[in-house]
Amino acid sequence: MLSVPELQHLNVSLQKQLSIPIEEKNGDRMYSKCRIYNLNYSAISVDEMLATNYTNITTKTCDKWEYDRSVMKTTVMSEYDLVCEGSWLSSLAGTALMIGLFFGAISSGFLSDKFGRKVTTLAIGVLHIVSAFSAAFAPNYIVFLTLRTIAGMTAIGVYTPYWLLLIEACPPTHRGYMTILTDALLRVGTGSLALVAWLLRDHWLLQIIGAIGMVPGLILFVIFVPESPRxxxxxxxxxxxxxxxxxxxxxxxxxxxxxxxxxxxxxxxxxxSEKKGTFFDLFRTPNLRKYTLVVCSYWFACVFGNYAMDLNVGTLIPGSIFLNYLLMSTMVPLVSCISLFIGIQKIPRVVSLPGFLGVGGVMCIAMAPILLTNIPQLVTTVACIGRMLLANAFSLIYLYSGEIFPTPLRNVGLGAGSSFGRIGGLITPQIYLLASVWFGLPYVVLGGIPLGAALLSLMLPETRGIRLPENLSDGELFxxxxxxxxxxxxxxxxxxxxxxxxxxxxxxxxxxxxxxxxxxxxxxxxxxxxxxxxxxxxxxxxx
Known part of the structure; x- marks a missing residue:
């Protein structure tokens, strides 16, 4: 709604009547959120306005808006007026983050190989804190997007070398447990974020606290975690x-x-030792090429499905955005650690890989018809089940990517899969726009992509309890x-x-x-x- 200073002494209903044109959308008549009558309100009286026939009055685009601040006091959208003709720009914040994740996944593996796991984690961690903190004070949207991209690049840049250090520092019998523990701690962190957001209701304070919150962990990392002996x-x-x-x-x-x-x-x-593997070695031989393509498709589906639910929790799932985010990103994945433990330790990979991703995709598709029941609790329950299974698939593909590729290509393969997955993340901020075509289309796409990747994963070999391939020849025969x-x-x-x-x-x-x-x-x-x-x-x- 536009704020017109000359009409401030009138009640809200009359302000709308005299300043905002009526539009019809989907059969409903409502006040426009983007246009105002093209009148010089300082030159005419209220009585003249009331006597005016507004049918033939032209309209113009608003240049100032009032926002509903009942949920959040400040947001990126309200700070930079990303509404009406500029509404499409709001999704670029998520896209910028995904672009950063894409390039961060590519570069972090190389940097950790060259400079070490610990040094890379520390250096990129400091850069992440600086970029995330600075984003809270960005003077315009372009600067904010730039810092957001750097923050995304450094976020995955911290995680990748840390993950490699974890794999290399743990005996095989403990890697499954550490995978689950790491995933659980990540979920506790995201849950804390939802709680802080609910308490503050201020995007910029949340941005600052999120950046500063990484400092204690980085200090403990420097003090207690050694470089990888491997x-x-x-x-x-x-x-x-x-x-x-x-x-x-x-x-x-x-x-x-x-x-x-x-x-x-x-x-x-x-x-x-043989020569160090390169990205192109992933595609030189038939079996490795097949494994690489299928693993990349699995990564694509995992990143797409998980981020689509997290980034669109306020539009795809009815109810409180804070509660739904807490459920989707924290409570459900924490509960899923039980099924993840069973999937990693007890069930063959050839069953758990397609099982987690495929059934998760089916649950996402099922949300469309269930929405017609007008029972929000039922929709949320099905969404939670789907999110739990997709989260399990995401954790599992990290572990599987470290098992399927031979030693010279292990880091390259993990980086390739993770990078390809970020392409799926690039389109997740826009998925809610598909609802303008048909209300159920976002859910069909959200579930269809994971379901397709799950079927492709049936071509992958078993790795649980199998000796890992040590060279390129082993990788082809694996x-x-x-x-x-x-x-x-x-x-x-x-x-x-x-x-x-x-x-x-x-x-x-x-x-x-x-x-x-x-x-x-x-x-x-x-x-x-x-x-x-x-x-x-x-x-x-x-x-």
Whole structure:
């Protein structure tokens, strides 16, 4: 509604009658939100206005608006007047974030390989805090979009190297648990965001608190989290890797033998390593090409489905935006950790991958006919089920992407999938616009894309409990009977000669005069045995 100073002394009903034209939309007559009568209100009296025939009066575009502030005191839309002819600009805030996520996913993997997991996480984390904080003081929408893009780039830029460090620092038996724990902590954070938003009702204060809230976590990260020993060994910093291993052992109140050395790991890697994989290696051979394309489509569907529900929670799901966001982004995913645990630890990947994504897509499609029942609680319940399954699929594809690709391509494959997924995120802010064609179209698209990707994922091989591929040849054979024969022979040979151990994910490392963990022991602490036994690198990083 336009505020006309000359009419302020009149009641609201009369102000509207004298200043705002009536428009008809979908059979309903209502006051225009974008146009005003083209009159010089300071030159005519109220009596003259009341006597005027407004049928032939021209209208003009509003240049100032009054906003309903019952839900939020300030928003990006009200701050920059992103309404009427400029309403399409409001969705660009979400698009800018997704563009940042896309480029951040591409660059963060390269940076973490070159400079290390910890250094990259710290540097990008600081940049994220600065950009997110500065966005609260952006003088115009262009500056805000620029800072929003940087914030998106650095948000995923922090997460990717952290995730790689997590995978590399945990033994295979604990990776599933850490995946669930990380996901749960993320959900607690988003839930806190919904609570703070409900209390403040101010977008800019929320932006500031969100940026500052990352500072304590980054400080704790610097103090307590070491660099990845795997990365240190890969760049030849064996002494640093040994020092970190000793610190980990000391933290766990264990003593490492004086003869402990990681030198042989480096020598073995130098002797058997092949050239580092590139993005193009993902498409050179038939099987790897197929796996890459299917994994990318799965990423696309996961990002699209999850972000579409989060970013459009106020338009696609009836009810309180704060409560619905809390349910969609926090409570439901937290409850889903139970089903995610079962999916990761107990169910084959070839079942859980299509199951989570496919059934989640069906639930999203089902929201369209259920809306006709005019029972908001039922719509919200179905939406919660769909969101839970889509969240599980998102967490699972992170883990699966680290399992399906061979070691030289693991980081590249994860980055490629994540980057392709962000393309799906680019279109999520606009999905609600499809309702102008048919009210159910957003829900059909929201569920149809995940359902299609779930069907494609049936072509992917099982990875749970399978030795991970170590080179490009392994990657091409992975999922075939030939790969099963190779891994079976490798396990037999290693058992006979006693020179190496293969962990449950199949990543081998050779350590001279070291020690190993008793993986059958009930205790969670490593058990020192004879120093002439070999041990896996996973055991070193889990001390």
């Amino acid at each position: 990365w240190l060994i890969s760049v030849g910093r064996v002494a640093d890797a040994e020092a970190i291993s000793r610190k980990i052992a000391k933290w766990n109140r264990e003593e490492i033998p004086a003869s402990f050395s990681l030198k042989q790991v480096e020598e073995k890697d130098d002797a058997s 999922g075939t009977s030939a790969y099963e024969d190779i891994t079976s022979n490798d396990r037999s040979g290693e058992k006979d000669n006693g020179t190496a151990l293969v962990d449950s994910d199949g990543e081998r490392a050779f350590i001279n005069n070291a020690f190993h963990m008793d993986t059958n022991a009930k205790s969670t602490k490593p058990e020192l045995v004879k120093p002439d036994k070999a041990m896996t690198l996973n055991d070193v990083t889990s001390l």
